[in-house]
Amino acid sequence: MAGNHIPLIMQRLAQIVTEDRIRKYSAFLIVKIIVILKIYGVSYRSSKYFFNNHREFMELLNIKDIPNFRTLSYRSLRIDWHYINAAIIDMIDPDNDSAAVDSSIVKTCRDTTAQRRRKNKKYKDNESSWGYGTMGYEYGRKVHAAIDTDSLSIQEWKVTTASVYDKTIAFEMIDSIRNYNYILMDAAYDSSDIYDYIFENAHAIPVIDTNRRRGIVEDRLSYNRKLGIELRKKESSRYKLR
Numbered sequence: 001m002a003g004n005h006i007p008l009i010m011q012r013l014a015q016i017v018t019e020d021r022i023r024k025y026s027a028f029l030i031v032k033i034i035v036i037l038k039i040y041g042v043s044y045r046s047s048k049y050f051f052n053n054h055r056e057f058m059e060l061l062n063i064k065d066i067p068n069f070r071t072l073s074y075r076s077l078r079i080d081w082h083y084i085n086a087a088i089i090d091m092i093d094p095d096n097d098s099a100a101v102d103s104s105i106v107k108t109c110r111d112t113t114a115q116r117r118r119k120n121k122k123y124k125d126n127e128s129s130w131g132y133g134t135m136g137y138e139y140g141r142k143v144h145a146a147i148d149t150d151s152l153s154i155q156e157w158k159v160t161t162a163s164v165y166d167k168t169i170a171f172e173m174i175d176s177i178r179n180y181n182y183i184l185m186d187a188a189y190d191s192s193d194i195y196d197y198i199f200e201n202a203h204a205i206p207v208i209d210t211n212r213r214r215g216i217v218e219d220r221l222s223y224n225r226k227l228g229i230e231l232r233k234k235e236s237s238r239y240k241l242r
Contacts, residue, residue: 006036006039006057006060007060009035009039010032010060010061013028013031013032013035013084014028016083016084016087017031017084025067025071025075027075027079029061029063030067030072030075030076030079031079031084032061033047033051033061033066033067033072034072034076034079036057037050037072043069044069044072044073044076045069047066047069047072048066048068051066082154082155082156082157082176085153085154085155097149097150097180097181097182098149098150098180098181098182098183098184098207099146099147099148099149099155099177099180099182099183099184099204100146100147100149100183100184100185101144101145101146101170101173101174101177101183101184101185101189102144102145102166102185102186103142103143103144103145103166103169103188104133104134104142104143105131105133105138105140105141105142105143105162106140106141106142106143106159107138107139107140108125108128108139108140108141109125109128109139109140111138111139114130114138114139114140117139118130118139127141127161128140128141128161128162129161129162129163130162130163131161131162131163131164133162138162139162140162141159141160141161141162142159142160142161142162142164142166143157143158143159144157144158144159144160144166144169144170144172144173145157145158145173146173146174146176146177148177148180149184155176155177156172156173156175156176156177158172158173165188166188166189167188167189167191167193167194170185170189170194170197171197174194174197174198174201174202175201177202177204178201178202178203178204179202179203179204180202180203180204181203181204181205182204182205182206182207183198183202183204183205183206183207184207184208185206185207185208185209186208186209187208187209187210187211188211189208190208190209190210190211190225191211191225192222192225194206194208195208195222195225195227195228196222198228199227199228205228205231206228206231208228210229
C-alpha cells in the first residue's frame, strides 16, 4: 500500500478508536502505530528502527518516540481488532450487502493419534473432542466465524470444542453482522430458531441452504422458515434474470 494512503487511514481510525483512560501511550496511538507496521509488514521488534527511518510517520503521529516491542505486543492483545475492522468496512461501504456464517473443525493431532487415544481413552487436550465435519467424524476444535463476503474480513469468531453444534454459536455470529442485507449459511443452520433469530434481531434476509434430511414439508414449516425460503427463492430468481 502506498504511503500516501496512510493519512486517510489515520483519519478514519480517529473516528473509531476511543480512549478509556489516560496513559502514556493512548489506545489511539497504539492502534495507529500497529496499523502502520502491519501495512509495511514490519515486526514489533523492528518498529523503532522502522520509524526512525521514516520520520514522516513520526510527524504524522506527532510523537518523538514509540513504545518498545513488549508494550506493543501487550497492548495489541487488548485491542478489539474485529470491532475496528468492522467499523472501517462500515465507513467505506455503509450499505453492506452480504455476510456469511460458517464453522470448520481444526484437527489438533493426526487421525491415527486421535484413534489411538480414543481406543485407550487417554486424551491430552481437554478442549478437543469428536465432532461431525465434512470428512465425517473428526477430532479437534471448531472455529466459528462470520465474515464480510466482499472483503473476506472477519467480523466475529470463536473457537469451541468440535462437538459443539454449528447453530449453537450461530446467534453470536449473527449479532456481529445484523446490519448486512443478506446472511448466508449452509444447511447446518437450517432450523426454525435460526430463521426466527435473524428476522427478530437483524436487518437481513437469511439465505440458508435447505437441509436435505429435513427437506421442505409445506404444512410443517414454521412461519419464519417458510418466509425465509420464499425470500431466498425470490432473490435467486431475481439474480438469474440479470
